[in-house]
Amino acid sequence: MTQNIVQQKISMVFKSAIDKKSIFKNKRVLDISYIPDNILHRDSELYEISKILSVSLKNERPSNVFVYGPTGTGKTLVVDYVCNELLSVARENKLSVHYVYVNAKLKRIADTEYRLVSHIANELGEHIPFTGLPTDVVYSRFLNKVESLNGVLIIVIDEIDYLVNKIGDRFLYTLTRINQDLYNTKVSIIGISNNLNFTEYLDARVRSSLSEEEVVFSPYNAIQLRDILEDRSKKAFYEGVVENSVINKCAAIAAQENGDARKALDLLRVSAEIAERNNEYKVKEYHVDLAQKKIDYDRFIEVVKTLAQHQKLTLFAVLDLLLSKDVGFKVHTGDVYDKYVSLCNRIKKTPITQRRISDIINELDILGIINAKIKNLGRYGRTREVSLANSKDVYEKIYNLLKNDLYL
Ligand SMILES: Nc1ncnc2c1ncn2[C@@H]1O[C@H](COP(=O)(O)OP(=O)(O)O)[C@@H](O)[C@H]1O
Ligand SMILES: [Mg+2]
Known part of the structure; x- marks a missing residue:
């Protein structure tokens, strides 16, 4: 019996799925809920x-x-x-x-x-x-x-x-x-x-x-995190899949960010997932860079999703003013407020006061979503200079997300 081309292709897809090497020996070991056999440095x-x-x-x-x-x-x-x-x-x-x-x-x-x-x-x-x-x-x-x-x-x-x-x-x-x-x-x-x-x-x-x-409990340092990751990766990966430099890099990044073992494990897991998805059988340092970006990005989007409606409107106003401009361009609280009011009118929502919007701009700064530096205008009082805190492609995604979310 001769198979037609499509059937041949399908059987190839399944065959190669079986033959495909996995880099994980036991992926569950990198789950947050997994309880390790060894508790190190505690x-x-x-x-x-x-x-x-x-x-x-x-x-x-x-x-x-x-x-x-x-x-x-x-x-x-x-x-x-x-x-x-x-x-x-x-x-x-x-x-x-x-x-x-x-x-x-x-x-x-x-x-x-x-x-x-x-x-x-x-x-x-x-x-x-x-x-x-x-x-x-x-x-x-x-x-x-x-x-x-x-x-x-x-x-x-x-x-x-x-x-x-x-x-x-x-x-x-x-x-x-x-x-x-x-x-x-x-x-x-x-x-x-x-x-x-x-x-x-x-x-x-x-x-x-x-x-x-x-x-x-104090934060782990890079050496302690490296030991924790090494122990875990022996169980999680086949031998030779993860280079030492990868473990060191995950440990170093997590040590800088509050000595968080969860972050270190996340970095290692996401790095390996990215490698696997690209059909590569070795996890390398550049995968860690990509993983770091992905984790930050996911967290950023998550924070934006949980904002209250006027916070979202304020953020949208800022993005509407800044996205078309060069990086580093700044706007003042007053400009943001005018834009915010016009957005409220567009969706028939009663605007809140400029003072409150100024507080919200401050909150968005504290959350790391935008930068808002206070600037003294002498006898004209104070204002905030608002600028972007992240790369434009991230904000473009957020802009579209908010646009849908707010029916703008
Ligand atoms: N000393 C350690 N040895 C091995 N794994 C650890 C160690 N400390 C933390 N982990 C792992 O890091 C993650 C976070 O630890 P957890 O106990 O949840 O931290 P906390 O409760 O302080 O936020 C868990 O997946 C845990 O298994
Ligand atoms: Mg806990």
């Missing part, structure tokens, strides 16, 4: 937290711990690791030690105090519906469940600053005082935060009880 933090929690094996209440440090410094990884180790030792010795992990960034878990408490109760096996009961009923069912554990309960609240921003610090007050209402169980809280300043906003009593102990 011995003292692992040790410190283990020591604090170890008293639970003697049925004593561990001190509450406040863990903080910038993103990607291994806080979640280390705390989760220590708690799981503790649980397995407790199990071996038939001791009643329990651990609940809450990620406060996950919306449905922690957008109200009710949801938070019912989530923790559910994790402990006490099924409380996610809505509908009076809060005091939820609390008392939660309390009864905790009491029935008859041992030590460790509650980890990750990204705790988000939670406090959203629902205030009353829940923390309640949780850190819960031991007063308990006889058989002791509760200890571990709060994890990327934001160092957030405790300033806490009630003084809450702050001092949350920070009975503090463990600080």
Whole structure:
């Protein structure tokens, strides 16, 4: 039987898909959610937290711990690791030690105090519906469940600053005082935060009880990041696929940007994805440059998408004024405002005041979306000189995105 040309081509496509070499031995190893076998360069933090929690094996209440440090410094990884180790030792010795992990960034878990408490109760096996009961009923069912554990309960609240921003610090007050209402169980809280300043906003009593102990995670340096990446890439890639210089480069870039291991891993993963997509079987330094651009670009677009409507209108006004001009061209707040008002008229939206638009321009500057330098005009007051902060092709994409989004 003779195949026609199209059929021959199709069978070639499938055959070459099978023959195509993959550069990944196990891509999952580079996922953010992957838990590595080795935790490198965190011995003292692992040790410190283990020591604090170890008293639970003697049925004593561990001190509450406040863990903080910038993103990607291994806080979640280390705390989760220590708690799981503790649980397995407790199990071996038939001791009643329990651990609940809450990620406060996950919306449905922690957008109200009710949801938070019912989530923790559910994790402990006490099924409380996610809505509908009076809060005091939820609390008392939660309390009864905790009491029935008859041992030590460790509650980890990750990204705790988000939670406090959203629902205030009353829940923390309640949780850190819960031991007063308990006889058989002791509760200890571990709060994890990327934001160092957030405790300033806490009630003084809450702050001092949350920070009975503090463990600080510092940024990784380039050498530490290189070790972390090397360890991971041995499992993720076939041998010889990733050059040492690539790992060094990812480590160096991430070390410069806040010593973030997540960023380093992202860079390596995206570099390899770009190489693979281009049918290249070696990851090279220029792939890292491309990856860096892609990651920055994606983040930029993401930030723009989450802006409020008047922020978007203001940004659109700026782009409308600047995109047709040479790079480095600047406009003043007044020009932006006039353009903004005309855009509002076009879509029949009531404009807000120039003062507010000036604030928005400042916000866009803080977000790194545009540059806005204050300029003194002597007795004519002050204005901002607005210019572009990124390359034009990025702004052109944003311009079109906003145009659709705002029906302009
Ligand atoms: N010391 C380390 N060894 C191995 N991998 C690490 C280490 N520190 C962080 N990572 C990895 O980097 C990513 C970010 O770590 P994470 O614990 O989530 O940071 P944080 O909670 O401080 O933001 C995770 O994928 C984690 O597995
Ligand atoms: Mg974390």
